[in-house]
Amino acid sequence: MRHLQIALWGVLPYLVLVLFVAGSLWRHHYDRFGMTTRSSQLHESRLLRVAGPLFHYGLLFVIAGHVVGLLVPEQLTEDMHITESLYRANALVVGGLAGIAAVAGLTVLLWRRLRTRAVRLASLRSDRLVYPVLATVLLAGLAATLLGSTTGTYDYRLGVSVWFRSLFELEPDVPAMANAPFLFQVHTLFGMALFALWPFSRLVHAFAVPLGYLVRPYVVYRSRSTFAGRNGTR
Amino acid sequence: MSRVMAQIAMVMNLDKCIGCHTCSVTCKQTWTNRGGVEYVWFNNVETRPGQGYPRGYEDQDRWKGGWRLRNGRLTPRSGGRVRRLGRLFANPELPLLDDYYQPWTYDYENLVNAPLGDDVPTAAPRSLVDGAPASITWGPNWDDDLGGGPAHLAGDPVLRRVSDEVRLEYERSFMFYLPRICEHCLNPSCVAVCPSGAMYKRLEDGIVLVDQDRCRGWRMCVTGCPYKKVYFNHHSGKAEKCTMCYPRIEAGEPTVCSETCVGRLRYLGVMLYDADRVGEAAAVAREEDLYPAQLGCFLSPDDPEVAAAAEASGVPHDWVLAARRSPVYSLIVRHRVALPLHPEYRTMPMVWYVPPLSPVVDALAGTGHDGEDAGNLFGAIDALRIPLSYLAGLFTAGDTAPVETALRRLAAMRSHMRAINLGEEPDPAVAEAVGMRPAEIEEMYRLLALAKYDERYVIPTAYAAGAGRADATGGCSLDGPGGPGMTEGAGIGVGAGPGTGVGTDMGVDMGTGMGAGMDAFHASPLPHDGDDRLRGRVNLFGWDGKGLPDGLFPPRRGEAR
Numbered sequence: 001m002r003h004l005q006i007a008l009w010g011v012l013p014y015l016v017l018v019l020f021v022a023g024s025l026w027r028h029h030y031d032r033f034g035m036t037t038r039s040s041q042l043h044e045s046r047l048l049r050v051a052g053p054l055f056h057y058g059l060l061f062v063i064a065g066h067v068v069g070l071l072v073p074e075q076l077t078e079d080m081h082i083t084e085s086l087y088r089a090n091a092l093v094v095g096g097l098a099g100i101a102a103v104a105g106l107t108v109l110l111w112r113r114l115r116t117r118a119v120r121l122a123s124l125r126s127d128r129l130v131y132p133v134l135a136t137v138l139l140a141g142l143a144a145t146l147l148g149s150t151t152g153t154y155d156y157r158l159g160v161s162v163w164f165r166s167l168f169e170l171e172p173d174v175p176a177m178a179n180a181p182f183l184f185q186v187h188t189l190f191g192m193a194l195f196a197l198w199p200f201s202r203l204v205h206a207f208a209v210p211l212g213y214l215v216r217p218y219v220v221y222r223s224r225s226t227f228a229g230r231n232g233t234r
Numbered sequence: 235m236s237r238v239m240a241q242i243a244m245v246m247n248l249d250k251c252i253g254c255h256t257c258s259v260t261c262k263q264t265w266t267n268r269g270g271v272e273y274v275w276f277n278n279v280e281t282r283p284g285q286g287y288p289r290g291y292e293d294q295d296r297w298k299g300g301w302r303l304r305n306g307r308l309t310p311r312s313g314g315r316v317r318r319l320g321r322l323f324a325n326p327e328l329p330l331l332d333d334y335y336q337p338w339t340y341d342y343e344n345l346v347n348a349p350l351g352d353d354v355p356t357a358a359p360r361s362l363v364d365g366a367p368a369s370i371t372w373g374p375n376w377d378d379d380l381g382g383g384p385a386h387l388a389g390d391p392v393l394r395r396v397s398d399e400v401r402l403e404y405e406r407s408f409m410f411y412l413p414r415i416c417e418h419c420l421n422p423s424c425v426a427v428c429p430s431g432a433m434y435k436r437l438e439d440g441i442v443l444v445d446q447d448r449c450r451g452w453r454m455c456v457t458g459c460p461y462k463k464v465y466f467n468h469h470s471g472k473a474e475k476c477t478m479c480y481p482r483i484e485a486g487e488p489t490v491c492s493e494t495c496v497g498r499l500r501y502l503g504v505m506l507y508d509a510d511r512v513g514e515a516a517a518v519a520r521e522e523d524l525y526p527a528q529l530g531c532f533l534s535p536d537d538p539e540v541a542a543a544a545e546a547s548g549v550p551h552d553w554v555l556a557a558r559r560s561p562v563y564s565l566i567v568r569h570r571v572a573l574p575l576h577p578e579y580r581t582m583p584m585v586w587y588v589p590p591l592s593p594v595v596d597a598l599a600g601t602g603h604d605g606e607d608a609g610n611l612f613g614a615i616d617a618l619r620i621p622l623s624y625l626a627g628l629f630t631a632g633d634t635a636p637v638e639t640a641l642r643r644l645a646a647m648r649s650h651m652r653a654i655n656l657g658e659e660p661d662p663a664v665a666e667a668v669g670m671r672p673a674e675i676e677e678m679y680r681l682l683a684l685a686k687y688d689e690r691y692v693i694p695t696a697y698a699a700g701a702g703r704a705d706a707t708g709g710c711s712l713d714g715p716g717g718p719g720m721t722e723g724a725g726i727g728v729g730a731g732p733g734t735g736v737g738t739d740m741g742v743d744m745g746t747g748m749g750a751g752m753d754a755f756h757a758s759p760l761p762h763d764g765d766d767r768l769r770g771r772v773n774l775f776g777w778d779g780k781g782l783p784d785g786l787f788p789p790r791r792g793e794a795r
């Protein structure tokens with residue numbers, strides 16, 4: 001059992017990280033043409049117009065919550081005089097709402113993908129893996145948030161978060177994760193699966209966030225010669 | 235002086251279009267006969283009045299294409315940067331496949347494989363998207379030749395605006411064909427709304443392209459283009475658009491649609507313009523002023539000052555020479571008979587049209603009058619307000635004066651040339667009435683009626699902006715030994731670089747030909763000798779994503795290539 005725990009929470013994360021980084025670099029280098037959202041809006045727009053933003057915006061809030069929850073040590077919020085109960089209430093309400101939005105969005109999107117023939121046919125083979133994993137991660141995470149706050153007394157900021165930060169100190173705190181409740185373990189495990197799939201599935205489109213658009217001039221000129229040194233925008 | 239830029243522009247003489255769709259078909263065979271773009275016609279020919287393709291695309295209240303003025307500043311009609319990013323996860327103004335049409339094929343196999351029976355087997359329609367039996371309810375030119383009747387006409391956004399005053403009587407309606415490609419605008423809104431910066435206008439020739447490696451499939455450009463000339467490839471998940479056949483243009487050859495046009499009505503040539511004036515011209519307050527404002531951006535290549543400024547801005551000398559011979563410049567500026575399509579979208583389009591006089595001539599002839607008499611024609615142009623205001627709705631944002639001028643000039647040409655053909659003395663008053671000299675009329679006639687291939691298409695070969703002083707003034711910098719066109723791999727980089735143009739794979743395929751002049755263009759499209767790396771590989775651009783063609787993966791060890 002101990003070996004399994006070490007393998008899962010001490011070794012696997014690093015393998016996933018290597019796969020994620022190397023895979024992304026490989027994809028960026030060899031398959032930039034394949035980096036796209038692969039939108040199916042052309043075939044069906046009515047459901048997508050509601051569910052697409054619902055899912056993605058929900059997810060953005062969820063991710064922001066993870067960043068805060070995992071990276072900010074409990075000590076810091078205490079120093080800022082944010083009481084534990086306030087923090088928890090906030091996490092429950094905001095995190096719960098965002099999670100519900102993401103799950104609801106994903107449900108509609110999956111329904112749409114399965115029921116609309118053209119959209120189903122436009123799906124990738126990797127989608128068959130990505131969607132179940134994604135759904136599991138979301139559901140386990142949402143359940144952990146809702147159940148953990150109502151019934152349990154488990155403080156993930158003293159367990160999971162500690163483990164997560166210890167990974168980057170190259171001294172994985174395996175017990176911190178091994179002692180976490182089952183739901184958290186499932187969530188983390190499938191989360192790692194998601195990162196492993198990332199570079200090789202449609203998830204790569206997350207790298208395409210076009211923030212540069214905000215500061216770019218509207219009209220882009222480019223020279224047809226890559227040698228002329230006048231590439232890019234002006 | 236100002237920043238001079240060159241643009242390859244097109245003019246189409248609508249009087250000569252017979253609506254044969256040859257241009258559309260040859261274009262499709264060249265560029266969009268692949269999976270994912272079955273519904274895409276970079277060149278389409280629509281009957282006007284009519285809804286066009288996609289249906290009712292001119293209704294910008296609905297589709298939000300082009301620019302609009304907000305507090306005196308130009309913003310994409312679909313919203314500024316923040317709003318666009320906010321709509322990243324679903325584009326509310328994206329036309330659906332149904333708005334274009336559901337592409338289909340026929341089950342031809344059934345004709346051969348059907349069991350012997352009493353009935354003749356049929357080839358039933360099948361959807362090209364999902365293979366299911368399809369019922370065909372709309373197509374890219376469903377209302378061709380006014381087919382479908384008045385009900386379809388009601389969907390024409392231009393007609394809707396004019397017919398408030400004028401009720402269109404269907405039996406007496408007029409009709410003409412409008413071939414459309416991407417306008418390669420001076421102020422392209424498709425480029426402006428692309429969040430990834432994948433779309434760009436080329437410095438050298440103004441051709442607007444999608445960088446396939448940078449496109450991330452956000453679909454904003456489809457909405458942003460008011461002419462709906464950017465399309466979404468639903469297999470590759472990337473935007474694609476008319477490329478002005480840039481590999482041909484770079485080699486000095488006309489586009490495929492021009493080359494194959496049955497009516498020989500397309501003209502290609504260089505326009506020099508003042509890049510610093512474009513922004514201002516696109517932002518004039520009154521929509522009717524947009525046509526004159528765009529005319530104001532064009533520079534006369536005959537002016538020695540312009541020629542000097544052009545060369546100082548990096549436009550090679552042979553481009554200035556080509557601009558002087560440009561048929562497009564003659565029709566747009568010298569003769570003032572060509573007009574832009576929908577200048578009110580504020581994108582400064584660069585495919586212009588000589589409006590059709592034939593509806594007027596037909597109406598005259600139908601009433602038993604002489605359709606070639608200048609007096610009759612002038613009177614009819616005045617009297618026939620429907621065609622006039624409709625044409626103005628298409629070409630001049632509703633201002634009938636420029637359309638009237640153009641039509642009167644065409645009418646004057648008709649009557650002047652008839653007199654000459656009949657051996658009569660042409661009446662100088664006719665030319666005078668339209669503000670032209672007889673010699674000018676004859677020159678215009680030559681261009682519109684007789685011009686041969688090399689007069690219709692005056693296209694200098696490609697150069698590279700900023701490739702160096704000596705090169706910039708000495709013709710094509712790519713031809714010389716050691717120039718970028720000659721180095722290994724440069725052919726790939728120059729024409730279509732991994733990235734510019736339509737696709738990496740395509741760039742690779744056509745690589746060497748590009749930029750290396752005509753001979754290389756006509757030569758084998760394979761890479762240079764000595765560059766074996768790509769031999770035997772599959773062209774991903776032509777792959778429909780199904781099956782594993784030979785060469786998709788490198789050969790296994792021990793297996794011969």
Ligand code: SF4
Binds near residue numbers: 458461464
């Ligand atoms: S016509 Fe062409 S250049 Fe103009 S906005 Fe549309 S796609 Fe862009």
Ligand code: SF4
Binds near residue numbers: 252254257279
């Ligand atoms: S090929 Fe020429 S004549 Fe025929 S439809 Fe096209 S533009 Fe018109």
